[in-house]
Amino acid sequence: MSDSRRWNLTVNAVATPTPTPTPTPTPTPAPVLLVEENSNRGVALDSVNWLRDPFPISTIYNFSADGHTRVMLFAMNVELQAGENLAIVTAEAEDSQHTVYPLIVEYVGNVSNLSWLAQINVRLPDNLANAGNVLVSIKVRGVQSNKMVVSIKPPP
Amino acid sequence: MKTHLKAYASRWSLSAILLFLCFPQIALAEPVETIINNGDAANRVDIAILGDGYTAAEMQKYKNDVQALMTRFFDNEPFREYRNFFNVHRIDVVSSQSGADHPERSFFVNTALDATYNCQGSQRLICVNITKANIILGNSVSFSQRDIAFVIVNDPEYGGSGGSIAVTSTHLEVLELILHELGHSFGLLADEYGGPPPPVCNNTFEPSAANATKATERSLIKWNHWIDASTPIPTLSAFDGVPGLYQGAVYCDAGLFRPTFGSRMRFLGRPYEQINTEQLIRRIYNVVSPIDASQPAATDITLTTAQSQSFSITPLITLSGTIKVDWFLDGVFQSTGTGFTVNNLTSGAHVIDAVVKDSTAQVRKDTETY
Numbered sequence: 001m002s003d004s005r006r007w008n009l010t011v012n013a014v015a016t017p018t019p020t021p022t023p024t025p026t027p028t029p030a031p032v033l034l035v036e037e038n039s040n041r042g043v044a045l046d047s048v049n050w051l052r053d054p055f056p057i058s059t060i061y062n063f064s065a066d067g068h069t070r071v072m073l074f075a076m077n078v079e080l081q082a083g084e085n086l087a088i089v090t091a092e093a094e095d096s097q098h099t100v101y102p103l104i105v106e107y108v109g110n111v112s113n114l115s116w117l118a119q120i121n122v123r124l125p126d127n128l129a130n131a132g133n134v135l136v137s138i139k140v141r142g143v144q145s146n147k148m149v150v151s152i153k154p155p156p
Numbered sequence: 157m158k159t160h161l162k163a164y165a166s167r168w169s170l171s172a173i174l175l176f177l178c179f180p181q182i183a184l185a186e187p188v189e190t191i192i193n194n195g196d197a198a199n200r201v202d203i204a205i206l207g208d209g210y211t212a213a214e215m216q217k218y219k220n221d222v223q224a225l226m227t228r229f230f231d232n233e234p235f236r237e238y239r240n241f242f243n244v245h246r247i248d249v250v251s252s253q254s255g256a257d258h259p260e261r262s263f264f265v266n267t268a269l270d271a272t273y274n275c276q277g278s279q280r281l282i283c284v285n286i287t288k289a290n291i292i293l294g295n296s297v298s299f300s301q302r303d304i305a306f307v308i309v310n311d312p313e314y315g316g317s318g319g320s321i322a323v324t325s326t327h328l329e330v331l332e333l334i335l336h337e338l339g340h341s342f343g344l345l346a347d348e349y350g351g352p353p354p355p356v357c358n359n360t361f362e363p364s365a366a367n368a369t370k371a372t373e374r375s376l377i378k379w380n381h382w383i384d385a386s387t388p389i390p391t392l393s394a395f396d397g398v399p400g401l402y403q404g405a406v407y408c409d410a411g412l413f414r415p416t417f418g419s420r421m422r423f424l425g426r427p428y429e430q431i432n433t434e435q436l437i438r439r440i441y442n443v444v445s446p447i448d449a450s451q452p453a454a455t456d457i458t459l460t461t462a463q464s465q466s467f468s469i470t471p472l473i474t475l476s477g478t479i480k481v482d483w484f485l486d487g488v489f490q491s492t493g494t495g496f497t498v499n500n501l502t503s504g505a506h507v508i509d510a511v512v513k514d515s516t517a518q519v520r521k522d523t524e525t526y
Binding site for chain 2: 004005013
């Protein structure tokens with residue numbers, strides 16, 4: 001009237017497989033803005049006359065029609081990869097009230113004969129005119145740099 | 157020269173006889189056709205049928221007679237319900253002459269199995285040479301192909317006999333006799349009729365058969381599980397199909413009891429009734445497992461936790477579909493069906509059980525052996 005079948009199972013645990021290493025992007029090293037030795041005052045020059053700060057917002061010695069001063073910043077760990085453009089670099093200035101002023105990056109490139117050193121040209125905006133000393137920093141692929149002091153010359 | 161030839165012939169004949177006696181199976185194997193094939197003989201009730209009194213010219217009639225007999229046979233319960241559990245093998249035995257001996261009218265024919273009416277002085281009793289029949293059976297079909305054996309005798313006159321090999325004429329009503337005799341030989345059932353002798357009544361001991369008892373206490377009656385509480389014991393009514401305790405069985409008019417008023421084991425033309433049907437089904441299961449096949453064949457299986465494993469059972473099928481397969485994992489019921497798959501088992505030892513059970517209402521009490 002009835003019958004049965006039996007199977008005896010031996011179940012072995014499977015060793016948890018070692019996850020296949022997922023190639024992780026090489027972390028972008030934080031950019032480093034050059035500052036004066038033993039100081040956080042930045043190494044920055046007017047792009048026309050190569051004078052250091054304080055920088056006026058506008059100047060008659062200018063290569064552009066808008067009259068705005070362009071300041072050269074110098075940084076390490078800023079290197080454009082193939083297919084990248086200067087859009088990967090952003091810059092900003094922060095005043096003593098922690099107001100942040102975006103700075104337009106107009107040029108990123110290596111300094112001649114110094115492949116480890118990049119030059120970043122930024123345009124000083126009008127609303128920065130009375131900011132005094134500001135902390136300038138950049139981001140490369142979203143990675144924040146150090147902050148360095150740059151003085152803005154108030155308008156006459 | 158003739159003397160020499162005679163002597164040679166005598167030596168040859170003696171050698172042939174000795175060879176025949178030593179290796180009778182070589183000479184007596186006959187052609188076999190399996191006319192109902194429901195599966196491997198190892199897991200079926202196999203019926204082997206022999207013919208007697210059929211000449212070579214009558215082989216087609218023999219085939220037709222066998223077919224008709226088996227068609228009517230499987231119209232009867234419980235064989236109808238369990239017909240898939242049976243195979244039927246027809247052994248084509250050719251006789252020199254047609255028919256059977258009728259000594260009462262001095263009619264004799266030469267047949268393969270020496271079938272004769274008027275056996276032991278009883279006109280309707282047909283006897284065959286059981287030794288010859290067994291030799292042909294033994295050499296024509298395997299042991300597993302002859303759980304039940306019939307001889308069908310090519311004679312239309314009513315007659316037959318029981319025993320280890322039942323004998324029937326081609327008379328239509330003789331099937332009843334076959335079914336009755338099968339109750340004895342296959343079902344191990346007793347006759348349910350009383351006297352007068354012969355045979356002699358002996359009611360001093362409990363019969364071994366499932367359908368006879370000397371017990372009169374309800375709880376001790378073998379078929380008590382079939383007796384309704386409202387049915388009086390002993391049972392004096394004469395209604396058919398009502399299980400009870402009816403006086404008169406095994407050639408005794410008193411002192412031994414039968415389960416129903418009039419089953420096939422008492423009167424031809426009646427059904428087996430509940431108790432005898434239950435016994436016949438249990439006997440079928442004594443030969444046949446409800447499991448025809450199972451997969452995988454290996455019973456010890458090693459897996460990993462990440463692997464799945466499928467199991468399957470091929471059950472036999474009753475007409476009413478009463479057989480089902482239940483699956484258990486570590487003793488806990490999982491599902492019903494012919495297949496089962498395990499996935500994500502925890503590491504360690506596990507047990508899968510497939511339990512195949514016939515839930516037929518025709519069996520109320522199952523036992524291990526019958």
